Amino acid sequence: MPSSTRSGLQFRIDGGGAFTDAVARLPDGRLRSLRLLSDTPGRYRDAAIEGIGSGGCRERRLAHALRTHAKGGPMKAFTPTAVIGIGNEFRRDDGVGPAVVELLRDRAERRPLPPGTVLTLCDGDPGRLIGLWENTGLAIIVDACFLPSAQPGRTYRWDAAAGGALRPAAPGRHSTHGLGLAEAVRLGDTLGRSPGRLIVYAVEGTDRTLGVGLTSAVARAVPPLVRRIAADIEQHDDASEDDRAQGDPPGGTRRTGFGTRG
Incomplete structure (x- = not known):
């Protein structure tokens, strides 16, 4: 890999x-x-x-x-906020991350996001994730999770300020060698390449067979999640404006813990 x-x-x-x-x-x-x-x-x-x-x-x-x-090495230019959708849109509910990013892009055409906001996709490879969130003030990750007794559409929120732990993915979830988001976070810390703040949204899915389109319960979870992420971005931008007014450097608060289900 x-x-x-x-x-x-x-x-x-x-x-x-x-x-x-x-x-x-x-x-x-x-x-x-x-x-x-x-x-x-x-x-x-x-x-x-x-x-x-x-x-x-x-x-x-x-x-x-x-x-x-x-x-x-040369420093990557500072990015205020990056929203990263993880997943495979050709495996049904595993495409919820890309679906959220697509709807955010559509929404941004009508209601622009703060300047410097980047909307992008990733397959979950740890190296590529680190490259996307490195030198970013706020990184928001959206991914699907598949639990043994799933409640499709239920959304979890993992935030730097709330405490807790991000569970490792099941083997093979993001790569053929079992490295997932939790491992990417630890690796980013090891290399000193974590974002200023990291928020993860995980949406429970039930179907990751080959095919396009989300199941109905997961599809219904996308619009409210997009609104919540837009609010996260606006709040971060407002806080960054306050920091700049006080002369603080960009980048926000370093990640210190984890979050809760939302």
Whole structure:
């Protein structure tokens, strides 16, 4: 699973068996690699994140190489707000993220969002997610979740200011190697590439078979969610205006915790 956190830097995570391999390719072509046991209770929670971010000597060298490039590479231009829709619109309810972004775009034609707001899509790959939310004042993620006893259309909100924990995705949810949004958040923290503030909306779905179009319950959840996200953006913009008036730098408040169901 190739990923990129900045132009010229790539990493690959290959897991799912007894071992997890992490390989980083630096802009000058050099490789940094390591192999960890995938399941080691009590030592680390996630082999992929441990491999890139911490652990023994070889792991520290890989993390150091990634961090050094993060500090030395060209800075991405600051983005006040980014709304990122995760999912596959060709797998029914898994397309709720793209559907929300599409409706936000339509709404913005009638009621423009604050200047600098970016609306974009992502397949959930951790490297691409980090690249999208890096140096962003507020990142809002919209994704589907599929629970054993789902109530289609029910929406959860995970916010920096509320406390709590973002649960890891089930294996294979966002990639063939089991890395998901929770892992991307931890990896962003490890690399120092988290947004100023992160809000996640997860909408319960029931159908992720091949096909286009949301199920009716999930489709009904999209318009109110769009209104709620627009309100989040406006509130963030108002707070940023207050910060600028007081001479504070852009970027908002660093992520310190997690949120609640809404």
